[in-house]
Amino acid sequence: MNLKTSAAVYQKEMLEIFRDRRTMISMVVVPLLAIPLLFSLINGFMTSREKEAQGEALTVGVLGEDKLPTVIEALKAAGFRPIAKADLRAAVEKKEVAAAVEETEDATGEKYVNVYIDRTRQASEIAGDKIETALEKLKTDTVRASLRGSGLPEKILTPFTTKNVNVASEKKMSGLVFGSALGYVVILLMFTGAMYPAIDMTAGEKERRTLEAVLASPAGRNEIVLGKIAATATAAFITALLTLGSMAYSFRFSPQAASTRETLHMAPPDMGSLVLVMVTVIPTAIVAASLMVAIALFAKSYKEGMSYLTPIVMLAAFPAVVGMLPGLELTPALALIPIFNVCQLIKEIFLGEFSRVAYAVAFGANLVYAAIGFFVASKLFKSESVLFRV
Amino acid sequence: MIRVDNLAKSFHDKKRGIVHALDHVSFDVKAGEIFGLLGPNGAGKTTCLRLLATILKPTEGTAEVGGADIVRSPEAVRRQIGFLSGDMGIPARLTPREVLAFFGKLNGLEGEKLRRRIDEMVETFEISDFANTKTDKLSTGMKQKVAIARTVLHDPPVLILDEPSSGLDVPTARLIENFMLRAKESGKCILFSTHVMEEAEYLCDRIGVVHQGKLKALGTMDELRERTGKHRLREIFLDLLEIAELAQGARK
Numbered sequence: 001m002n003l004k005t006s007a008a009v010y011q012k013e014m015l016e017i018f019r020d021r022r023t024m025i026s027m028v029v030v031p032l033l034a035i036p037l038l039f040s041l042i043n044g045f046m047t048s049r050e051k052e053a054q055g056e057a058l059t060v061g062v063l064g065e066d067k068l069p070t071v072i073e074a075l076k077a078a079g080f081r082p083i084a085k086a087d088l089r090a091a092v093e094k095k096e097v098a099a100a101v102e103e104t105e106d107a108t109g110e111k112y113v114n115v116y117i118d119r120t121r122q123a124s125e126i127a128g129d130k131i132e133t134a135l136e137k138l139k140t141d142t143v144r145a146s147l148r149g150s151g152l153p154e155k156i157l158t159p160f161t162t163k164n165v166n167v168a169s170e171k172k173m174s175g176l177v178f179g180s181a182l183g184y185v186v187i188l189l190m191f192t193g194a195m196y197p198a199i200d201m202t203a204g205e206k207e208r209r210t211l212e213a214v215l216a217s218p219a220g221r222n223e224i225v226l227g228k229i230a231a232t233a234t235a236a237f238i239t240a241l242l243t244l245g246s247m248a249y250s251f252r253f254s255p256q257a258a259s260t261r262e263t264l265h266m267a268p269p270d271m272g273s274l275v276l277v278m279v280t281v282i283p284t285a286i287v288a289a290s291l292m293v294a295i296a297l298f299a300k301s302y303k304e305g306m307s308y309l310t311p312i313v314m315l316a317a318f319p320a321v322v323g324m325l326p327g328l329e330l331t332p333a334l335a336l337i338p339i340f341n342v343c344q345l346i347k348e349i350f351l352g353e354f355s356r357v358a359y360a361v362a363f364g365a366n367l368v369y370a371a372i373g374f375f376v377a378s379k380l381f382k383s384e385s386v387l388f389r390v
Numbered sequence: 391m392i393r394v395d396n397l398a399k400s401f402h403d404k405k406r407g408i409v410h411a412l413d414h415v416s417f418d419v420k421a422g423e424i425f426g427l428l429g430p431n432g433a434g435k436t437t438c439l440r441l442l443a444t445i446l447k448p449t450e451g452t453a454e455v456g457g458a459d460i461v462r463s464p465e466a467v468r469r470q471i472g473f474l475s476g477d478m479g480i481p482a483r484l485t486p487r488e489v490l491a492f493f494g495k496l497n498g499l500e501g502e503k504l505r506r507r508i509d510e511m512v513e514t515f516e517i518s519d520f521a522n523t524k525t526d527k528l529s530t531g532m533k534q535k536v537a538i539a540r541t542v543l544h545d546p547p548v549l550i551l552d553e554p555s556s557g558l559d560v561p562t563a564r565l566i567e568n569f570m571l572r573a574k575e576s577g578k579c580i581l582f583s584t585h586v587m588e589e590a591e592y593l594c595d596r597i598g599v600v601h602q603g604k605l606k607a608l609g610t611m612d613e614l615r616e617r618t619g620k621h622r623l624r625e626i627f628l629d630l631l632e633i634a635e636l637a638q639g640a641r642k
Contacts, residue, residue: 008495012484019483019524209479213540216443216473216550217496218465384401384446 009227061100179350183343193239290373476556
């Protein structure tokens with residue numbers, strides 16, 4: 001094989017990639033602008049929704065101010081605004097109030113305070129939790145008042161207090177949140193980044209009738225395929241690199257991310273992990289490129305190529321979604337599953353606890369899949385029925 | 391330079407079953423000769439040229455181009471040919487210079503030799519005014535100049551041209567004709583297919599008429615006139631097709 005020929009094909013394809021608007025949007029604009037913008041919008045929307053829900057959560061339905069005066073007093077002290085309603089259940093259902101309270105009594109004379117909430121509404125959930133806390137405090141205060149008269153120490157109410165101590169480091173906390181989401185986003189965008197160049201240099205060339213001249217040149221078919229796959233893989237890798245960089249930058253520097261990091265005690269992702277992740281995705285970029293080039297070769301036009309490759313991008317997202325699930329660990333056997341293995345590795349690299357054996361197995365397996373992809377694409381590139389499908 | 395020996399190509403079509411696109415065709419083309427392949431649409435002209443350019447593989451028979459066998463040494467064949475088709479595109483996002491550099495590299499040219507050759511092509515085909523403009527901004531005539539320059543950049547001894555003037559206006563078609571005559575003068579072996587009878591009559595030293603995959607007639611204009619008793623190529627061509635169809639009817 002003449003690598004100079006492959007290099008010439010690679011160079012030409014890269015020139016075309018950098019001058020193609022569609023490819024540049026999916027490869028550069030989406031990772032650099034759209035992703036941070038999307039995260040910022042979602043974050044902003046969630047924050048404003050939560051604020052709105054917090055405000056709405058302060059309304060509580062009661063049968064009347066004269067009923068349950070102690071409870072209403074306690075709720076008022078906790079910041080609630082009691083509103084008299086005849087049908088408490090209906091008032092919560094119709095969103096007239098966030099929650100409602102009423103007192104009932106059973107046959108034995110035991111008293112119950114029923115709290116009506118709608119679990120499908122965030123405001124109602126928040127109100128339910130706050131009411132429970134306020135009523136717990138009221139209960140404790142009532143018992144405390146009774147104890148004062150009996151001479152018993154108040155301490156007997158709380159013989160001990162439980163306290164959770166998180167042993168996970170800030171890096172690990174960051175890995176849990178950042179690593180889980182990143183694998184999925186990187187894989188999804190990497191496949192999208194490879195899609196346009198793969199179609200453009202196969203079905204697109206057929207449609208524009210530029211392929212025949214290349215086939216009639218002394219270049220071997222393997223050399224041409226190698227150049228095309230290398231260029232597509234480069235586009236996929238650049239997309240991954242920019243996505244990773246953009247997400248890491250947002251996570252480290254954006255004000256919203258800073259407050260999340262503080263709340264969850266997370267450290268920003270470290271450079272070592274970022275570099276290791278970039279190395280890890282290289283074979284997957286080649287797998288994505290060879291798979292997409294091979295499939296797009298069947299298409300006669302750009303449009304047909306799109307309809308072939310869009311489901312592939314969605315299919316690639318499945319193992320990536322599974323990789324996001326908590327509790328899964330990358331065993332050497334699971335490391336053989338393409339895409340899933342790289343998502344899992346990304347997560348474990350950020351958690352700082354990946355197994356070297358699983359890493360080697362996954363890396364090796366992905367290289368083998370890349371070689372198979374190249375072999376299949378070369379075979380198809382030699383097939384007259386695929387190249388000249390009419 | 392080109393020797394076609396019993397060359398055949400058939401393929402399977404879902405609707406039509408086995409299709410004999412080229413049915414055991416033999417002819418040869420010498421250096422310094424323009425050989426025209428004529429035939430109606432679907433006659434097998436393009437298949438024949440694609441087989442000689444080693445883009446397709448023959449089902450039977452073989453051919454030699456510059457002494458290299460199209461089945462056994464396809465890469466050696468491709469090193470000796472310049473292949474141009476009328477409906478062939480050129481990469482739209484590249485400039486003519488970049489297109490020439492790419493095809494030069496595919497043909498093994500590099501460094502100073504490649505640069506010099508590109509400059510020669512730019513000058514010969516009057517490309518300099520738009521040599522650095524992306525080809526999607528060029529007119530059909532300009533694109534055709536670039537396509538011709540790309541075809542002869544590596545100075546191949548054999549030119550295979552598939553309907554090179556198809557869809558072109560008269561001045562641009564004239565460009566192609568002049569290019570072919572110049573190539574002939576410099577001793578190149580030229581095999582081309584066309585639908586334009588006047589063009590074939592004007593350019594060709596010998597003509598082969600293909601119909602339904604078979605070579606129905608082969609000879610110089612004078613030989614074809616003698617055979618059919620007609621003077622103009624248009625009449626000769628129609629006469630040959632009529633004879634071929636009558637013969638086929640009789641066989642049935």
